[in-house]
Amino acid sequence: MEDTVKFLHEVGSLKLTPRSGWFKIGIDNPESVAEHSFRTAIIAFILAEKSGEDLETCLRAAFLGLIHDLHESRTTDLHKIAKKYVKVDEKRLEEETKRFHIDDSRVGKYVEDADKLELAFQAIEYSVKNKFAIDFAKNFEFKTDVAREIYWSLMLRNDPRWWR
Numbered sequence: 001m002e003d004t005v006k007f008l009h010e011v012g013s014l015k016l017t018p019r020s021g022w023f024k025i026g027i028d029n030p031e032s033v034a035e036h037s038f039r040t041a042i043i044a045f046i047l048a049e050k051s052g053e054d055l056e057t058c059l060r061a062a063f064l065g066l067i068h069d070l071h072e073s074r075t076t077d078l079h080k081i082a083k084k085y086v087k088v089d090e091k092r093l094e095e096e097t098k099r100f101h102i103d104d105s106r107v108g109k110y111v112e113d114a115d116k117l118e119l120a121f122q123a124i125e126y127s128v129k130n131k132f133a134i135d136f137a138k139n140f141e142f143k144t145d146v147a148r149e150i151y152w153s154l155m156l157r158n159d160p161r162w163w164r
Contacts, residue, residue, distance in 0.1 A: 010073045017072055019122075021079030025132045033072045036118055041065035043114035048107060050146040061107040065114050113147035116140045120151060125160040 014034040022030035044065030048058040069077070075088050104111065119136060126133035137155065142148045 011070065013073045014069070017076055019079075020077045020082070021136070022122075022126065022133070024079065024081070025130055025136075027126055027130060027133065030126075031122060033069050033077050036122070037066050037069050039121065040068060040111070040114045040118045043117050044107070044110045047110040047113055047117075047144055047146050047150075051110070051144055053107075053110075057107060060104075061110040061114075064104050064107055064111045068111055068115060109143040113142045113144050116142065117147055117150060117154075120154060121160075124154065128160065 014037065015032050017033045019030045019033060019036055041062045042065075045058045045062035048061040053061070071088075072078075078086055078088070117140075120140065123133045123135070123137035127137075140151060142151060
C-alpha cells in the first residue's frame with residue numbers, strides 16, 4: 001500500500017506542474033499538466049465516440065488521455081524548445097512508470113489528436129489575453145476525420161466565452 005500512496009502523491013504533483021511552453025509568450029499562470037490531461041481525456045473519449053467506437057474503446061481512449069503525460073511528474077513539462085536541449089532517459093522512465101503500459105494501438109490516434117486539440121482550445125482561450133497564443137493553435141495534422149472537423153469548427157468560431 002505504501003507504493004500506492006507514493007504513486008498517488010506523485011500523480012498529485014501534476015496539479016503543480018505548469019504547461020511550460022506558455023511562459024514563452026508571457027502567460028503568467030498557465031494551466032497545469034493535470035488540467036491539460038483532464039480535457040485531453042474528455043476530448044479523446046469524444047473523438048472515439050464520434051468515430052463510432054464502442055464504449056470500452058472510448059473509455060480506453062479517455063483513460064490513456066488522462067495518463068498520457070503522467071511521466072511529466074518526473075520530467076516536468078518540456079516544451080518544444082527545451083526538448084531540443086534536454087534528453088529524457090526514455091528507457092528508465094518506461095521502467096519506472098510501467099504500471100500503465102497499455103496497448104494503445106487501437107486508441108492512440110484518438111489520444112494524439114486529443115492532445116493537439118486540447119492545445120488548440122487552450123491557445124484560443126489564452127488568445128483573449130495574449131494575441132500570440134493563437135499561433136499555438138495552428139498547423140496541426142490530425143489522424144482522425146472527427147478531430148479535423150472539430151478543429152476547423154473551433155478555428156472558424158473561436159470565442160471561448162460563447163455562453164455569456
